[in-house]
Amino acid sequence: MNLISKNIRYLRKQKGKTQETFSKDLGIKRSQLGSYEEGRANPNYETLLKVSEMFDISVDDILTTDLSDQKSKRKDVSGKNLRVLAITTNKNEKENIELVPEKAAAGYTKGYSDPEYINELPKFNIPFLPQGTYRAFEITGDSMLPLEPGSIVVGAYVENWQQIKDGQTYIIISKNEGIVYKRVYNKIKSDGTLVLRSDNSVYAPYNMPVEEILEVWKATLQIQKINDNSDVSIDQLVNIVKDLRSEVDKLKSKS
Structure with missing residues (x-):
């Protein structure tokens, strides 16, 4: 396993992704990703650029730096340093x-x-x-x-x-x-x-x-x-949904 393949495998695991989902994120076939991680082929520049943007690191670092070793050496003041974010998705591939x-x-x-x-x-x-x-x-x-x-x-x-x-x-x-x-x-x-x-x-x-x-x-x-001692009425549930929609509208207006 060469340095590039080691780094790609490491980065994928940092995202908590399978080869199937990570290859979709990169717009390549799973078999291609497998060949990169096993060192049987090297990714093209377009793929390397996608990886660098996804993790906010340079292409040069992917090519020349052992990222698994560097993680423990950097003080993370921005919160962007290769943190794992595990997520789940529903049957429509939308995040839960x-x-x-x-x-x-x-x-x-x-x-x-x-x-x-x-x-x-x-x-x-x-x-x-x-x-x-x-x-x-x-x-x-x-x-x-x-x-x-x-x-x-x-x-x-x-x-x-x-x-x-x-x-x-x-x-x-x-x-x-x-x-x-x-x-x-x-x-x-x-x-x-x-x-x-x-x-x-x-x-x-x-x-x-x-x-x-x-x-x-x-x-x-x-x-x-809602107060545990009171029964939840239909009107209360409707008001909760209205409040949620109001909060979302405020969020959209700020973005």
């Missing part, structure tokens, strides 16, 4: 929205990059969301009141952490704190941290170094928890 309930939150920091773990999570779809990669998280605690504990926040995947916007809400997945939902202020360029602020003033803001961060998801929809 995986739900991380409270009981699964502790295991998510270890399983977030494992396709098998992600495949076991509950899944749903919101057809009127813009195309993208989304994940839903059950919120715990009272730090973001008036959002009630048990509510669901749907987040859009943030590939480049440098693009995090001050004062907006994000789900942060970190090594030590697990899953937190906060209002974020971006200090990556100045000191390599994010400032996390709660909407509940009882909780003090704090800084989180980017080295601690595993994933970032921008909050796009909130599904508020």
